[in-house]
Amino acid sequence: MAGAHKIKIAARLRPRLDHEIDDQGIQITHDQDEGPSWICVPNPRDVTQIFRFPITSCYDQDSAQEDIFEQDVRPLIDVVYSGVTVTIFAYGVTSSGKTHTMQGTKACPGVIPRVVEAMFEQKAVLQKSNVELAVSYMEIYKDECYDLLVDRETAPKLPVRENDVGQVFVANLTSIPIASIEEFVAIYSQASKHRSVGATNLNRASSRSHAMLTLEVTMTDSLAQRSLTGKINLVDLAGSENNKLTGNDPTRMAESAAINKSLSVLGQVVHALNQGASRIPYRNSKLTRILQDALGGNSVGLLICNLAPGTKFRQDTLNTLK
Numbered sequence: 001m002a003g004a005h006k007i008k009i010a011a012r013l014r015p016r017l018d019h020e021i022d023d024q025g026i027q028i029t030h031d032q033d034e035g036p037s038w039i040c041v042p043n044p045r046d047v048t049q050i051f052r053f054p055i056t057s058c059y060d061q062d063s064a065q066e067d068i069f070e071q072d073v074r075p076l077i078d079v080v081y082s083g084v085t086v087t088i089f090a091y092g093v094t095s096s097g098k099t100h101t102m103q104g105t106k107a108c109p110g111v112i113p114r115v116v117e118a119m120f121e122q123k124a125v126l127q128k129s130n131v132e133l134a135v136s137y138m139e140i141y142k143d144e145c146y147d148l149l150v151d152r153e154t155a156p157k158l159p160v161r162e163n164d165v166g167q168v169f170v171a172n173l174t175s176i177p178i179a180s181i182e183e184f185v186a187i188y189s190q191a192s193k194h195r196s197v198g199a200t201n202l203n204r205a206s207s208r209s210h211a212m213l214t215l216e217v218t219m220t221d222s223l224a225q226r227s228l229t230g231k232i233n234l235v236d237l238a239g240s241e242n243n244k245l246t247g248n249d250p251t252r253m254a255e256s257a258a259i260n261k262s263l264s265v266l267g268q269v270v271h272a273l274n275q276g277a278s279r280i281p282y283r284n285s286k287l288t289r290i291l292q293d294a295l296g297g298n299s300v301g302l303l304i305c306n307l308a309p310g311t312k313f314r315q316d317t318l319n320t321l322k
């Protein structure tokens with residue numbers, strides 16, 4: 001799906017919110033022909049200079065949840081069912097629209113509910129008895145992994161291990177079989193409550209951790225005695241941090257350092273993969289270490305850069321796009 005690139009990059013600019021000034025700080029322009037769209041950001045130090053970033057999959061303020069799903073996400077469902085691991089990330093500063101894009105609302109469902117629906121639709125098309133779906137859900141907070149499908153009060157930090165063939169995995173992570181969308185919704189809403197309980201206990205907001213929801217499909221051919229497993233990881237990344245706004249609170253500074261380090265390593269990994277580099281720095285953060293198999297090999301990735309409009313986000317937008 002991504003041509004020469006292992007990880008496709010898409011961008012989505014959210015609309016201006018009611019309390020925000022309409023200063024048209026960040027713009028999207030389209031070429032007349034079929035070429036890429038351009039995200040245009042004035043240099044904060046010299047507004048006569050405009051940085052232009054070409055992005056093939058570009059969604060402007062008026063784009064709908066279904067646009068991004070139909071164009072960039074739905075084609076990946078078949079890829080998952082062919083036994084491949086797919087990972088979709090939402091990346092961007094706080095309030096740029098990551099959660100809206102991934103989760104959405106009841107009226108405007110985002111990537112997660114649409115993926116779940118499409119996974120069940122595809123299951124119904126295939127031989128039902130031989131196809132099983134399971135869900136797991138975890139978060140990475142300050143470079144440690146926590147299971148969101150267990151009670152947060154007692155949840156231990158989960159260790160990251162490597163198996164005999166060098167595959168990295170999170171040990172003891174709960175995986176629950178799901179037979180219907182309703183079952184998924186019940187498990188997911190309970191897990192989301194765990195996440196907010198954890199947030200209160202640890203004095204943090206949920207956007208200060210990375211949340212990874214995984215749907216795994218196992219297709220068993222009993223005659224041939226073989227099974228095939230495909231996976232889709234849906235990752236709502238922590239908001240990238242502007243250190244100037246973080247203040248001197250030691251807890252916040254430690255969170256901020258962990259978030260920025262893991263996001264910067266993710267950026268380096270995506271860049272190295274897309275350049276075909278021989279050394280990929282997966283080991284430099286837990287996020288990329290866990291996703292090592294999901295990012296490399298035959299896996300497929302989609303990184304959605306969420307952008308907030310307005311002049312005050314210019315520097316953050318430049319950091320995201322660079």
Ligand SMILES: Nc1ncnc2c1ncn2[C@@H]1O[C@H](COP(=O)(O)OP(=O)(O)OP(=O)(O)O)[C@@H](O)[C@H]1O
Pocket residue numbers: 013014015017092093094095096097098099100101206207238239306
């Ligand atoms: N495409 C969109 N259309 C309409 N409203 C949007 C859109 N994207 C984001 N919003 C609104 O903008 C606000 C911020 O969005 P959201 O909470 O998704 O940001 P976020 O990047 O997940 O923030 P955080 O990092 O703090 O979790 C919310 O009120 C959301 O409803």
